[in-house]
Amino acid sequence: MVTILATANDAVADIGDGATVMIGGFGAAGQPVELIDALIECGASDLTVINNNAGNGDVGLARLIRERRVRKIVCSFPRQSDSWHFDEEYRSGRIELELVPQGNLAERIRAASAGIGGFYTPTGYGTPLAEGREVREIDGRWYLFEQPLHADFALVKAHIADRMGNVVYRKTARNFGPIMAAAAATSIIQVSTVVPVGQLDPESIVTPGIYVDRVVLVDAARLGEAATAGGRR
Amino acid sequence: MTMPASRRTGLTLEELAGAVAQDIPAGAYVNLGIGLPTMVANHLPPERGVVLHTENGMLGMGPAARGDDIDPDLINAGKVPVTEQPGASYFHHADSFAMMRGGHIDVCVLGAYQVSARGDLANWHTGRPDDIPAVGGAMDLAVGAKAVFVMMPLLTRDGGPKLVRECAYPLTAVRCVRRVYTDLAVFLIGPTGVTVRETFGIDLADLQQILGIPLHWD
Numbered sequence: 001m002v003t004i005l006a007t008a009n010d011a012v013a014d015i016g017d018g019a020t021v022m023i024g025g026f027g028a029a030g031q032p033v034e035l036i037d038a039l040i041e042c043g044a045s046d047l048t049v050i051n052n053n054a055g056n057g058d059v060g061l062a063r064l065i066r067e068r069r070v071r072k073i074v075c076s077f078p079r080q081s082d083s084w085h086f087d088e089e090y091r092s093g094r095i096e097l098e099l100v101p102q103g104n105l106a107e108r109i110r111a112a113s114a115g116i117g118g119f120y121t122p123t124g125y126g127t128p129l130a131e132g133r134e135v136r137e138i139d140g141r142w143y144l145f146e147q148p149l150h151a152d153f154a155l156v157k158a159h160i161a162d163r164m165g166n167v168v169y170r171k172t173a174r175n176f177g178p179i180m181a182a183a184a185a186t187s188i189i190q191v192s193t194v195v196p197v198g199q200l201d202p203e204s205i206v207t208p209g210i211y212v213d214r215v216v217l218v219d220a221a222r223l224g225e226a227a228t229a230g231g232r233r
Numbered sequence: 234m235t236m237p238a239s240r241r242t243g244l245t246l247e248e249l250a251g252a253v254a255q256d257i258p259a260g261a262y263v264n265l266g267i268g269l270p271t272m273v274a275n276h277l278p279p280e281r282g283v284v285l286h287t288e289n290g291m292l293g294m295g296p297a298a299r300g301d302d303i304d305p306d307l308i309n310a311g312k313v314p315v316t317e318q319p320g321a322s323y324f325h326h327a328d329s330f331a332m333m334r335g336g337h338i339d340v341c342v343l344g345a346y347q348v349s350a351r352g353d354l355a356n357w358h359t360g361r362p363d364d365i366p367a368v369g370g371a372m373d374l375a376v377g378a379k380a381v382f383v384m385m386p387l388l389t390r391d392g393g394p395k396l397v398r399e400c401a402y403p404l405t406a407v408r409c410v411r412r413v414y415t416d417l418a419v420f421l422i423g424p425t426g427v428t429v430r431e432t433f434g435i436d437l438a439d440l441q442q443i444l445g446i447p448l449h450w451d
Contacts, residue, residue, distance in 0.1 A: 029308050056312075080312075099367070101369075125406075125407070126407035127405060171304065174323055175326050177325065
């Protein structure tokens with residue numbers, strides 16, 4: 001049963017120290033900046049964060065890292081022209097990095113959502129990321145064993161939700177949102193619009209409400225501004 | 234190191250992008266890697282019907298967005314604002330990488346630090362201890378696309394070859410590269426080794442001397 005909340009702070013209040021948190025977004029697109037700001041305010045630290053990147057610029061995930069709330073990050077592409085906060089924390093040994101090829105990251109999240117105990121993938125075989133890992137030959141091709149990635153919470157930015165927690169996304173801001181919402185024990189979705197039940201076309205719903213625990217309505221104007229500020233490369 | 238005159242007349246990067254584009258079949262689903270390969274898009278005529286895939290969940294990606302068309306929710310793998318072509322579709326990350334890994338992408342074009350004579354690719358990490366590694370979608374593309382094309386200058390700034398017997402950099406994937414497009418020559422990589430398909434402003438003897446790996450040509 002989904003709860004519709006008025007503030008991001010209420011939505012993240014029970015995220016405690018040491019929690020594993022999936023955070024949606026690819027760079028700034030789909031990054032739930034308001035939920036991350038609330039997470040910073042709620043004070044949780046020693047977090048394990050799962051995201052594609054390791055923060056861009058000074059907002060959102062970058063600020064969470066700068067505030068030293070993240071003990072470990074699981075991601076595919078930490079180093080970017082504007083990942084200076086992560087770079088500094090990593091070089092000074094204050095943050096642990098688990099680097100995962102992007103498709104393995106996505107599939108590990110999907111596997112967790114689908115109750116899969118692991119899978120064999122060709123991605124990464126024969127590379128340094130496969131060192132010490134289980135490999136297997138299947139029909140003449142070599143594969144690497146990957147395990148699911150679970151999380152206590154997912155923070156996701158979507159576009160519109162209805163009051164049953166059915167969700168649609170916008171363009172490439174969809175990215176990791178649907179799989180993270182489905183994988184985490186508790187999924188918290190920020191949207192710019194909440195509509196009455198029946199207003200979303202059932203054929204178009206991307207994340208069905210069964211995966212969604214909390215929906216937060218955030219101010220659309222401020223959301224646009226935050227996305228633009230973090231959108232530079 | 235003195236450059237022989239013949240080495241100065243290779244293709245410009247723009248011409249190289251054109252050469253890659255020429256070999257992309259009509260109607261192909263194509264992923265262009267970050268950096269140099271994005272230039273290939275400028276040389277794909279609309280009537281060819283090539284559909285561009287971007288790893289962050291889109292098919293039917295159009296050119297870079299300008300002015301009022303810039304939408305922070307519509308970006309490419311390099312996080313540059315782009316546009317939508319008619320017939321575009323959006324999907325989540327697990328689907329996007331299933332398209333790659335599952336062999337649904339016809340061609341991907343990637344940049345590289347090095348390619349080995351048997352088609353190993355190194356393009357994600359310099360391996361320097363002070364370098365922060367970042368892999369992104371490179372490994373998935375390299376193992377999954379039906380044809381992996383590499384586009385790169387043949388020589389490093391120091392004049393050393395980037396098509397080598399064994400990659401010195403950490404690998405992205407083993408035996409995955411089918412063609413290497415460079416400013417000086419196009420190479421085909423197959424079970425019998427490296428074949429020179431064409432050269433640009435350099436003769437075969439010179440090319441052989443620079444590379445020092447066995448080369449075939451027809």
